[in-house]
Amino acid sequence: MKTTVLLSHARHPVSDRPQLSRLEAQAIALAAEVDEAPSGLHAGRNETGVVAALGHGLTALDRLDLADTTDPLSALAAFLTRQRFDLILAGRRGEGGHETGLLPYRLAAILGLPILADAVAITPGAAVETLVVDQAMAKGARRRVTIRLPAIVTVHPLAPPPRPFAYGPMRRGTIRRHPVDGSANAADLDTAEERPHRLRPKLMRQSAGQAAGANLYVDPTPEEAARLILAYLEANGIRRYGPLNDR
Amino acid sequence: MTATFLPWIVVLMIAVAGVQIGRRLRLWRRGQPAPVDWLGGLRALPKRYLVDVHHVVERDRAAAKMHVPLAGGLVAACGFLLIGLVTGLTAWRFFWALVTLAFLAMTAGALLEIRRRYPRRLARLSGGSWQTFPFALIAFAIASGLSALFATFGNALPALELLTLILAAVGGVALAATAAEGPMRHALAGATHLVVHPRPQRFGGGRSTELKPLDLDAEKLGTETPADFAWNRLVAFDACVQCGRCEAACPAFAAGQPLSPKHLIADLAAASAGGERPPYHGNPYPNARPVGGRIGLHAPIVSAEGVIHPDTLWSCTTCRACVEECPMMIEHVDTIIDLRRFQTQERGAIPLKAEEPLANFRGCDEPNGRVLAERTDFAAGLKLPVIAAGGQTDVLLWLGQAAFDLRGQRTLTALIRILTAAKVDIAVLGADERDCGDLARRLGDEATFQRLASANVAALASVRFRRILTADPHALHVLRNEYPAFGGTYEVVHHTAFLAELAAAGRIPLSPLAGRSITYHDPCYLGRYNGEVEAPRRLLDALGLERHEMARSGKRAMCCGGGGGAPVADIPGDTRIPDLRMAQAAETGAKTVAVACPQCAAMLEGVTGERPVVKDVAELFLEAIEAAAMRPAEAVRALEVEPA
Amino acid sequence: MSRPRRDPRAERQSHDVGATGSRPRYDRSQPLPGRAGVPPIVAPARSGMTTQPQPAKPELRIVDEPAFLVFAVVEAPGGRLSRFDRQVLGAARLLADAGDGGAGVVAIASHSVEGLGEAGADRVLLFTAEAMPGTVAKALRQTVDALSPRHVLFAETGDSADLARRLAIALDEPLLANVEHLTSRQAVRAIRNGRAEIAATPPRLISLGEDRIKPYEAAPCEARALALDTAPHNDDPAILSVEFIPGDPASLALSETDFVVSAGNGVSDFAAFRDLATHLRATPGASRVVCDAGLMPRAAQVGASGTVLSADCYFALGISGAPQHLQGIAGCEHVIAVNTDLHAAMIERAGLAIVQDAQLVMPALLQLLRGGER
Structure with missing residues (x-):
C-alpha cells in the first residue's frame, strides 16, 4: 500500500526549534503498519525539522521547495496527483502555518478522495484496495470504518505513540527535493492580521464551590457511604446505575 | 619413569590447551580491530595479575586462600617441569621435591575449592562443569604429586608410579580440554585479557571510567x-x-x-x-x-x-x-x-518511557522539556550571578538537572547560601547551560550526547573560570572525564570536596551538629566512578555528626537505583532498588541518610513508610552554619578537619 | 416520570408536502414578514411530542421569534452533554445574546440529549443517529441553506471538528478553527505553533478550543424541538461498512477514560477492587505504592510519574494523596475520596469526602451495585 504522510512545520514549544510534529510521528507509526517503506511529504524551504521523520520510520522524504509563506495547497495537490498514493496520512491540524486543519479536506476535494478523521488504528481491508480505519470517539468508543482506497486519513492523538527515534536510519534515509515552478498557481498566505500570541488561561477543571468540608462525611456507615458515592456519581452525570435495590 | 614422562604430560597439556584456546583465538580475531599495546601489556602482565587482580580477589578472603595455592601450585609445578625438561634438572631429586611441594599446594587449593562447593555451593557460583572442575584439578594434583613424590624418593613402586602417571595424564588432559569452552578458559583468556585490556589505564592504581565516544559516521552505530x-x-x-x-x-x-x-x-x-x-x-x-x-x-x-x-x-x-x-x-x-x-540509535528499540527524555533532549536540550532560561528561577531570592559570554568568575557553579526539581532545589539553595556566606566568587551559565547529556549517553543516544557536549564545551569556552563546582556527581563525571574527548578539559570539583575544603580552611564558623547519627550513602558516580569517598566523610565528621557506615559503603556502596536511565526505563522487578538501599541505611540505626547526589536524594526520598530522613551534605553544612549563627559568639568555633 | 417518546418518522411524515418527484419534500418554515433574511422557526406540528418545560423552573426563557439563529453542534455521547458541549452552547448563547439579543440558539445533535435547555438551547434539531460526518455535513449544509444561521459553532474535537471542515469545504467558507477567545465582536485563535494569533470578527463557521468559553448558567431555555427536512443516511460510495464499538472502561487506557477508580494503601483486597471497578464501569488505577508492590500493573499508576489523567471523575479509595499523585489528577472535575484519615490531602481535594475504611466501603458499594442490576 503506497503511503505518504504529510509533514508540517512544527516547532518545539519550549525551544522554538523546528521539529517533527508528534501527531505526524504517530501517523508515521500507523503508515508503517500498512506500508513497508512509507514516505513523507513536506512543503518548505528546508527539512531541518522534518528530517527526524526518517528516524521515526519513514524511508524517504519528498520536499517541495516552497517558501514558508506560500500556500502549499496547489503544489501538494499536483505532486499527489502525479504520485498516486493509495493512502495519504496527516495530523488533524498541520502545525506552524495557519493550523486550520482544512488542508487535508481541501486536498480531498481537489483529488476527489474520501477523507476520514481521527484514526487511531489502520489495517488493510479484506478486499483489495480497501482499508479498515478505527476512529476515536468519545469515552473510549471506536468507529470501525471500511473505506475504499485511495483515501486521505487524519490521525488522532490517541493513536499509538510514535516509534522511538533512531539516529542511524535517519542518516540513511532518502531525501528527494522537488523544485516547484511557477508562482502563478501559488497564492501567498495572508499574514496581515497576525499579532503576537497572548497566553490565555484555560477554564479551571475543578468544579467550583468545593469549599473544604462542604461535602465531608466523617464515619458514615459503609452502606451510607456507598449510597452517597453512587448518588454523587449519578448527580454529576458520571455514570447511571439504574434503580438500586434499597432506595 | 616420572622424570621421563611427567614433563611431557605437561607439554601434552599445553598442546591440548593450545589447540583448544586456538579455537577461541580464531573467534577473537573476527571481532573488530582495537588498538592494543602488546608490548606494554605483556610487560605489565605480572604486575597486573599479582597486584591489581589480587587486590580484587583478596576482598573475598576465602577465595584468595583457595586461588593462591591452587593457581600458584599449578603454574609453579608446570613451570618447574618445563624448566626441568629443558635444563635436564629432572635428574635431581631436590627438583622433584620442589615439584611435589607445588602439587601439594595445588591439592590444598583444590580441596578448599571443593569446600566452597560441597555439601552446598555458594549461591553466586555456577554448577555444571564448574562444579566437577575441582575434581579434575585434585585428581591431576594428587596423581602428579604422587608421581613427583616417587621421583623424589627413587623408583620404589614402578606399577603404582605407572598408575599415578596415567591418572596425571588423564586428569591433566581433561583439564586442558576445558580451555575452549570450560572452566580452564578463564586462565588463558584471563591472562590474555590482562595483556590486551581495553582500559589499560585502570591498572596500577589508575582509573578509567569514562565512556568512549562513538564514531557517528560509522556504518553501524x-x-x-x-x-x-x-x-x-x-x-x-x-x-x-x-x-x-x-x-x-x-x-x-x-x-x-x-x-x-x-x-x-x-x-x-x-x-x-x-x-x-x-x-x-x-x-x-x-x-x-x-x-x-x-x-x-x-x-x-x-x-x-x-x-x-x-x-x-x-x-x-x-x-x-x-x-x-x-x-x-x-x-x-x-x-x-x-x-x-x-x-537506541539503529533500532529505536528503547522503552517508551525512556524515549520521552530523549525526545525532550532533541527538542530543547533538557530531559523534562523545561526552559533552559528557567534553570535559575528557583534562586530568585539568592545571590547567583549569571555570567555573560566573555565574563570571568573564580568558581563556575554547574546547576544541572536538580535546579528544575523541588528536592534538588533545596540542596542547591543550601549550597548557594553557604557559598555566599563564605564569600566565594561564583556564577552560573544561565540559559547557556544545557543538560550535560549523562542520561542521553547512558541510554545509548550518543548522537544527542555529542551534540549537547559540543554545545556545552562551546559555552564553557566563552567564559573564564578557575574551576567548575557541581552538586551532581553525574554532571561531575561527564564534565571531568567525558568532555575532554570533545575538547573541554576542566578542573571539576564536587560540592562535598569543596565544602570539606571550606571547613578545613576554617573560614566559616560552624557549630557541631553533635548527637545526630547519620549514615552516608556514596553516589556511584562520585565513589566508584571518581574514587571520591574520603572528602564527604571528612566533611561529615567535621560537622560533628556521629557517622555509622552501612555494610556496603565507599567504592563498594550499593546504588540507589537512579543511574543509567534505569528510573525512566522502569523495568519491573520484585522490589525497588531504593527500598533495598534504604533498608540498609535503616539497619545502621542512623536517623539521617546523608546523600551527595540529586538522583540519590530523589530515589531515597521516594521510599515510603518509616525511614531515616534524607539530607544532602550541603543541607547539613548549612544547618551547622545556622546553628553557629544562633549561638553566642564565644561558643562558636571554626571547626577544623585534620589534614588528610 | 417518563417523557413521551419522540417519533421523528411520524413528525417528518406530518410535514410531507406531497410534492411530485422522486425526492420527498418537507415544508417546515414560512417566511415571516418584517424580518428580512431570517426565516422564523415554526413550532413542531405535534406539540405533545416536544420536551416539556420543567414545572419546577418557572423562569423559563422563551425566544419565540428569533432575530437570527446561532447553531451549536453538540456530540453528547450517551445522551449527556459533555463539559465541552456545554461550552459550545455557552459560546452560542454569548453570540446570540450580544447586542440587542433576541437571537435563538439551535442545538444540533445526532440523538436525543438531556439538559439542552439548561445549557442554553432555544431550539433542538436532531439528525438521526450514527450517520457518518460526510453524510451529516450534507444534511447540515441543507439546513444552513434553509435557515441561514449567523453562526455555526463546533467543538474542536471528534466528529464536530470533522463536520466543521466538511461544511467549510461544502460552503466554500472560511472556518475559524480552535478559537481560544471569543466575544461578540472578536474571535481569536493561535497560529504558527502558538507564536502568533489572528483576531477576526466572529465569522459564520467557528470551532472552539476546549475549556475556553464558559458554559451558560442563567435561566433555562426552551429547547423546543425542530424537525428536520432531510434525514441523513450513509450514501458515500467510498464507505463500505461502519461499525460502532463501545468503549470498555476496564480495558481503556487511563489517559482516555472519563472515570477512574483508584486504589491506594488503604485497599488490601484487590479482587474486590477489580470487581468494584467492573461494576462501576470505571477504569481501575492505583497509587505508586500499590504499583511498586506489584499489586496493580505499572500502567495503572496515576500521578506525575505515572499517567496524568484527563478524566471527569476520580474516585480514590484509600489514597492519602501525595503531591505527585495529586498532580496526576489536577484535571479531574469531580473527585471522590474514601480514606480513614480526616487530614489526608485527598480528603481536602475531594468534592465528596468520606472518612471511612475503604475496605468496608467496597463491599457495601458492590452489594448496592449488584442489587441494582437485578
Whole structure:
C-alpha cells in the first residue's frame, strides 16, 4: 500500500526549534503498519525539522521547495496527483502555518478522495484496495470504518505513540527535493492580521464551590457511604446505575 | 619413569590447551580491530595479575586462600617441569621435591575449592562443569604429586608410579580440554585479557571510567552481533570465571529485575561461538523473560529471538558495582552501553518511557522539556550571578538537572547560601547551560550526547573560570572525564570536596551538629566512578555528626537505583532498588541518610513508610552554619578537619 | 416520570408536502414578514411530542421569534452533554445574546440529549443517529441553506471538528478553527505553533478550543424541538461498512477514560477492587505504592510519574494523596475520596469526602451495585 504522510512545520514549544510534529510521528507509526517503506511529504524551504521523520520510520522524504509563506495547497495537490498514493496520512491540524486543519479536506476535494478523521488504528481491508480505519470517539468508543482506497486519513492523538527515534536510519534515509515552478498557481498566505500570541488561561477543571468540608462525611456507615458515592456519581452525570435495590 | 614422562604430560597439556584456546583465538580475531599495546601489556602482565587482580580477589578472603595455592601450585609445578625438561634438572631429586611441594599446594587449593562447593555451593557460583572442575584439578594434583613424590624418593613402586602417571595424564588432559569452552578458559583468556585490556589505564592504581565516544559516521552505530564487539572485548567475555561476585553486587539482580552481569557475560561468551546455546549453570536472570536463544557470531544479541532480552539491557543502572567486583577486570558497563547504543540509535528499540527524555533532549536540550532560561528561577531570592559570554568568575557553579526539581532545589539553595556566606566568587551559565547529556549517553543516544557536549564545551569556552563546582556527581563525571574527548578539559570539583575544603580552611564558623547519627550513602558516580569517598566523610565528621557506615559503603556502596536511565526505563522487578538501599541505611540505626547526589536524594526520598530522613551534605553544612549563627559568639568555633 | 417518546418518522411524515418527484419534500418554515433574511422557526406540528418545560423552573426563557439563529453542534455521547458541549452552547448563547439579543440558539445533535435547555438551547434539531460526518455535513449544509444561521459553532474535537471542515469545504467558507477567545465582536485563535494569533470578527463557521468559553448558567431555555427536512443516511460510495464499538472502561487506557477508580494503601483486597471497578464501569488505577508492590500493573499508576489523567471523575479509595499523585489528577472535575484519615490531602481535594475504611466501603458499594442490576 503506497503511503505518504504529510509533514508540517512544527516547532518545539519550549525551544522554538523546528521539529517533527508528534501527531505526524504517530501517523508515521500507523503508515508503517500498512506500508513497508512509507514516505513523507513536506512543503518548505528546508527539512531541518522534518528530517527526524526518517528516524521515526519513514524511508524517504519528498520536499517541495516552497517558501514558508506560500500556500502549499496547489503544489501538494499536483505532486499527489502525479504520485498516486493509495493512502495519504496527516495530523488533524498541520502545525506552524495557519493550523486550520482544512488542508487535508481541501486536498480531498481537489483529488476527489474520501477523507476520514481521527484514526487511531489502520489495517488493510479484506478486499483489495480497501482499508479498515478505527476512529476515536468519545469515552473510549471506536468507529470501525471500511473505506475504499485511495483515501486521505487524519490521525488522532490517541493513536499509538510514535516509534522511538533512531539516529542511524535517519542518516540513511532518502531525501528527494522537488523544485516547484511557477508562482502563478501559488497564492501567498495572508499574514496581515497576525499579532503576537497572548497566553490565555484555560477554564479551571475543578468544579467550583468545593469549599473544604462542604461535602465531608466523617464515619458514615459503609452502606451510607456507598449510597452517597453512587448518588454523587449519578448527580454529576458520571455514570447511571439504574434503580438500586434499597432506595 | 616420572622424570621421563611427567614433563611431557605437561607439554601434552599445553598442546591440548593450545589447540583448544586456538579455537577461541580464531573467534577473537573476527571481532573488530582495537588498538592494543602488546608490548606494554605483556610487560605489565605480572604486575597486573599479582597486584591489581589480587587486590580484587583478596576482598573475598576465602577465595584468595583457595586461588593462591591452587593457581600458584599449578603454574609453579608446570613451570618447574618445563624448566626441568629443558635444563635436564629432572635428574635431581631436590627438583622433584620442589615439584611435589607445588602439587601439594595445588591439592590444598583444590580441596578448599571443593569446600566452597560441597555439601552446598555458594549461591553466586555456577554448577555444571564448574562444579566437577575441582575434581579434575585434585585428581591431576594428587596423581602428579604422587608421581613427583616417587621421583623424589627413587623408583620404589614402578606399577603404582605407572598408575599415578596415567591418572596425571588423564586428569591433566581433561583439564586442558576445558580451555575452549570450560572452566580452564578463564586462565588463558584471563591472562590474555590482562595483556590486551581495553582500559589499560585502570591498572596500577589508575582509573578509567569514562565512556568512549562513538564514531557517528560509522556504518553501524553500536553493537548488534558478537562480531561487532572489539576483539579484546570478546577476550574479556571468555575470561569470565563465573565467580558471581558481580551478581552478588548488582542492585538490579537484588531487586529481582531480569539482570545478572554474570549471566550476561556468559551469554555473550556463548553467543560468539554459534551452534547450540550451551547450558548455563548459574542463577537464572530474576523473573527471566523468555528469549529464542539464537546465537552466532553474526546473530543479533539483544532481541526476543536472541540470547539477551531487552529488559535485561535496560535494567542496568550503570553503577559499576559489577566492574568494581570483577577479579577478571571485565567491563560490564561498557558492554551494556555498546549494546544499548545499537538498540537506541539503529533500532529505536528503547522503552517508551525512556524515549520521552530523549525526545525532550532533541527538542530543547533538557530531559523534562523545561526552559533552559528557567534553570535559575528557583534562586530568585539568592545571590547567583549569571555570567555573560566573555565574563570571568573564580568558581563556575554547574546547576544541572536538580535546579528544575523541588528536592534538588533545596540542596542547591543550601549550597548557594553557604557559598555566599563564605564569600566565594561564583556564577552560573544561565540559559547557556544545557543538560550535560549523562542520561542521553547512558541510554545509548550518543548522537544527542555529542551534540549537547559540543554545545556545552562551546559555552564553557566563552567564559573564564578557575574551576567548575557541581552538586551532581553525574554532571561531575561527564564534565571531568567525558568532555575532554570533545575538547573541554576542566578542573571539576564536587560540592562535598569543596565544602570539606571550606571547613578545613576554617573560614566559616560552624557549630557541631553533635548527637545526630547519620549514615552516608556514596553516589556511584562520585565513589566508584571518581574514587571520591574520603572528602564527604571528612566533611561529615567535621560537622560533628556521629557517622555509622552501612555494610556496603565507599567504592563498594550499593546504588540507589537512579543511574543509567534505569528510573525512566522502569523495568519491573520484585522490589525497588531504593527500598533495598534504604533498608540498609535503616539497619545502621542512623536517623539521617546523608546523600551527595540529586538522583540519590530523589530515589531515597521516594521510599515510603518509616525511614531515616534524607539530607544532602550541603543541607547539613548549612544547618551547622545556622546553628553557629544562633549561638553566642564565644561558643562558636571554626571547626577544623585534620589534614588528610 | 417518563417523557413521551419522540417519533421523528411520524413528525417528518406530518410535514410531507406531497410534492411530485422522486425526492420527498418537507415544508417546515414560512417566511415571516418584517424580518428580512431570517426565516422564523415554526413550532413542531405535534406539540405533545416536544420536551416539556420543567414545572419546577418557572423562569423559563422563551425566544419565540428569533432575530437570527446561532447553531451549536453538540456530540453528547450517551445522551449527556459533555463539559465541552456545554461550552459550545455557552459560546452560542454569548453570540446570540450580544447586542440587542433576541437571537435563538439551535442545538444540533445526532440523538436525543438531556439538559439542552439548561445549557442554553432555544431550539433542538436532531439528525438521526450514527450517520457518518460526510453524510451529516450534507444534511447540515441543507439546513444552513434553509435557515441561514449567523453562526455555526463546533467543538474542536471528534466528529464536530470533522463536520466543521466538511461544511467549510461544502460552503466554500472560511472556518475559524480552535478559537481560544471569543466575544461578540472578536474571535481569536493561535497560529504558527502558538507564536502568533489572528483576531477576526466572529465569522459564520467557528470551532472552539476546549475549556475556553464558559458554559451558560442563567435561566433555562426552551429547547423546543425542530424537525428536520432531510434525514441523513450513509450514501458515500467510498464507505463500505461502519461499525460502532463501545468503549470498555476496564480495558481503556487511563489517559482516555472519563472515570477512574483508584486504589491506594488503604485497599488490601484487590479482587474486590477489580470487581468494584467492573461494576462501576470505571477504569481501575492505583497509587505508586500499590504499583511498586506489584499489586496493580505499572500502567495503572496515576500521578506525575505515572499517567496524568484527563478524566471527569476520580474516585480514590484509600489514597492519602501525595503531591505527585495529586498532580496526576489536577484535571479531574469531580473527585471522590474514601480514606480513614480526616487530614489526608485527598480528603481536602475531594468534592465528596468520606472518612471511612475503604475496605468496608467496597463491599457495601458492590452489594448496592449488584442489587441494582437485578
